[in-house]
Amino acid sequence: MELIFRVATRADLDSLLPLVRAYYEFDHLPFDERIARTALEHFVDEPTFGRAWFICTDTDVIGYLILTLGYSIEYGGCDAFVDEVYLRAEYRGQGIGRQTMAFAEIQCRALGVRALHLEVERANTTAHAFDRKVGFIDHDRYLMTKRIS
DSSP states (O other): OOOOEEEEGGGGGHHHHHHHHHHHHHOOOOOHHHHHHHHHHHHHHHHHGGGEEEOOOSSSSEEEEEEEEEEETTTTEEEEEEEEEOOOGGTTTTTTTHHHHHHHHHHHHTTSSSSEOOOOOTTTTHHHHHHHTOOOOOOOOOOOOOOOO
């Protein structure tokens, strides 16, 4: 299947937010539309934060990808994080995830990124297997998070 990756802009937020909500429901994450909208507005308005893309067929929006940018001494320069990637259920298992991750790598090279990271829920063993297939390695580390209010 031929995919089209279209950059999301502020004008697209009403189309993007339902996909974000669906992803959060899929991963059992709390979703607050006001917080998500505000965060996405800031994100799409500031290219130094990263990029958001719709994943599309020639007729339909089937998901989205959000790549955030950072910097890592350990990896020798710019790094990126697959912050969110979501495909509607009926499009999973068709090689679209592999094409999406290949697209993310191409974008990373164009942006001068030296390392690409991702996070996956421990219970999502299907995603663990997929991530290994596309070249991600599991370090003997935990990603730990502290929310700063």
